[in-house]
């Protein structure tokens with residue numbers, strides 16, 4: 267069996283918020299563990315509404331932020347190996363980012379083709395400009411853009427969608443094992459979002475590359491993901507095969523979110539998250555979702571739930587499944603009638 271392409275082990279990140287004296291700590295990512303098999307390329311979406319810790323996770327995987335505790339291993343190599351300056355190039359060959367705003371990924375005063383050639387040369391993929399041009403031409407073709415359309419142009423001469431496709435091409439130059447795309451379609455015209463996300467599906471097999479797709483938008487995640495990780499207030503609350511999680515959500519929060527599918531571009535935070543609850547929920551003793559959960563019992567408000575493994579590929583952080591037994595599929599909580607609780611009604 268191939269080794270895991272990604273292992274996230276008990277990963278946490280705290281931030282100090284407030285003043286020096288009365289400040290407190292916010293655990294933006296709280297003991298998250300995820301592993302992703304390396305036998306074939308995968309797309310794992312990390313989904314959740316604003317402020318749940320997605321970007322903090324992405325930044326730790328991209329080594330832009332140090333974990334407070336826990337560690338990350340990519341294709342058998344701990345990220346700490348790449349922290350040394352001499353190993354940085356090795357890291358960029360292995361892991362590449364795609365950010366939300368393609369216009370900030372390119373210098374506005376530099377021609378886009380020069381930038382792409384430099385990437386190929388700096389990462390030792392090409393020795394000469396001629397070789398670099400061949401590499402760049404190939405990756406651009408993979409995202410549906412001809413090199414002649416790019417030559418001599420500056421970033422502002424492209425549309426947002428085009429420039430995002432070019433930044434995907436740039437990420438492919440070193441043929442990385444993992445691409446971390448943090449909200450890559452959030453700033454793209456809604457009509458073009460699926461085109462970009464569908465590219466991930468095509469490229470994962472063409473380039474044998476894994477994607478971590480971070481998004482608010484469950485509808486795009488729905489179409490491309492092999493795995494889905496749902497986060498809520500820093501906790502990983504559900505992880506599993508996308509089809510399984512989306513067809514039979516085990517966590518009440520995933521269930522709630524699924525009510526917004528399939529409407530491409532709709533953000534959950536417009537639908538379900540009262541932002542005033544964010545900091546209060548981060549501090550909650552028990553399950554952070556308890557205040558909004560239609561199944562919540564007393565224990566949910568007082569005690570942290572354990573991660574329950576429903577099977578090898580599906581786990582959930584919820585007391586609802588504490589007595590789950592795979593052999594007889596017992597679910598101990600009776601499903602409540604949602605319509606009986608005004609508090610949890612979702613406005614569409």
Ligand SMILES: Nc1ncnc2c1ncn2[C@@H]1O[C@H](COP(=O)(O)OP(=O)(O)OP(=O)(O)O)[C@@H](O)[C@H]1O
Nearest residue numbers: 281282283292294315316317318319320321322323
């Ligand atoms: N540098 C920081 N200092 C203090 N708090 C931070 C910092 N970065 C993030 N946070 C807090 O950590 C929590 C998680 O933030 P994060 O940006 O990871 O969430 P997110 O799910 O990516 O949200 P969004 O989709 O809005 O970007 C939030 O409450 C945020 O305010």
